[in-house]
Amino acid sequence: MLEFILLASCVSAGTLEHVRELFEAGRYGEARSKAEVYLRSHPDDPEGLYWMGELEGNVRASLRCYERLLRLYPAHPLSAKARLRLAQYLYVRREYSAVLRKLKENFDNPSFCLLGRALMALGRYERAGEAFLKALSSAGSSEDSLRALLGLLDACLLGGLYEEALRYADMAMEVRGSKDWSALLSERASLCREKLKGSEVEGYVVQVGAFQSRTQAERRCRELRDAGYRVRVKEKLVGGKPWYAVWVGPYPTKEEARRASQAFSEVWILKVP
Known part of the structure; x- marks a missing residue:
């Protein structure tokens, strides 16, 4: 009996290996036929369910295979x-x-990238950036790295972090295989430069805080904006890590900036640019 079980196990493994080989060779019809036959005699086999999900021509039938596996x-x-x-x-x-x-239970590059895209669609750009950073750290190939960097670029661009977005665009251009994406990356980089040029500040500003979280910086901005101040978030790299400064202004002279600063505690008056 034991010999029979071992033999059946070997046959099953060989069948699924053949299914995988056919799939990788692009012979999807043959692979599907073999997977279908296999699943009839092994209806609850996890690998059989997975491959049937991959090869099933009907979307709903495919989803049922994945759901049964899970x-x-x-x-x-x-x-x-x-x-x-x-x-x-x-x-x-x-x-x-x-x-x-x-x-929420997946921890690989494709899952982190998809998670980042979903968070961006929900307008949660900071969380999206965190997901793409995890994707970048778990990247196993240049394609994975490029996918993560493109996500970081878009998350920063949508979140108004134009300097960071430009940095990720430059990093993506250095990745092997990025040639196919050169037009898109150049377009994104140009947009970042335009945004940075349009957001240049001249004169004097009052820095009223600096935060490691952009969310906290934006919250402080909203409070000050509601109070009638002209305010913006300025991203800076400190020790290789992003910090988000809250600037009030600009003011044409240092004296005007000094007078405005009296409404706050622990401030710095900066000449910009």
């Missing part, structure tokens, strides 16, 4: 890929909050 084997190594596939489907349907819930 329900029966939530901790299986292929479950992360199944969650990613389900999240991709939800993203296409613009169900961005559902994407976040689906990917």
Whole structure:
């Protein structure tokens, strides 16, 4: 009996390996036929469910395979890929909050990138940037790195961090394989430069705070703006890490800036640019 079980296991492994080889060779019809036959005799096999999900021509049938895999084997190594596939489907349907819930247990580059895109769609640019940074740190190839850097570029651009966005555009251009994306990267870089040029400040400003979190800096900005001040967030790199300064102004003379500073405590008067 033991010999029979071992033999059946070897046959199963060989069948699924053949399915994978056919899939990688682009012979999807043959791969699907073999996976379908295999799944009839092994309806709850996790690898069989995964490959059937990959090869199923009907979207809903494919999703059912992934969902069954997750329900029966939530901790299986292929479950992360199944969650990613389900999240991709939800993203296409613009169900961005559902994407976040689906990917909360995934910790790989593609999942972090998709998570970042969903967060951007929800307007949560700082969180999106954090997700793309995780994607960059877990990148296993130049393609993974490029995907993460493009996400960081877009998150910073949408979040108004134009200097950071320009830095990521330059980094992306240095990645192997970025030639196919050169037109897009050049366009994004030009947009960053235009935004930076349009946001130049001249004269004197009163720095009323500096934060490691852009969210905190923007919250302080809103408070001051509601009080009638002209205010902006200025990003600076300190020790290689971003800090977000809150500037009030500009004022044409240092004396005017000094008078304005009396309404605040612990301030710095800066000449800009």
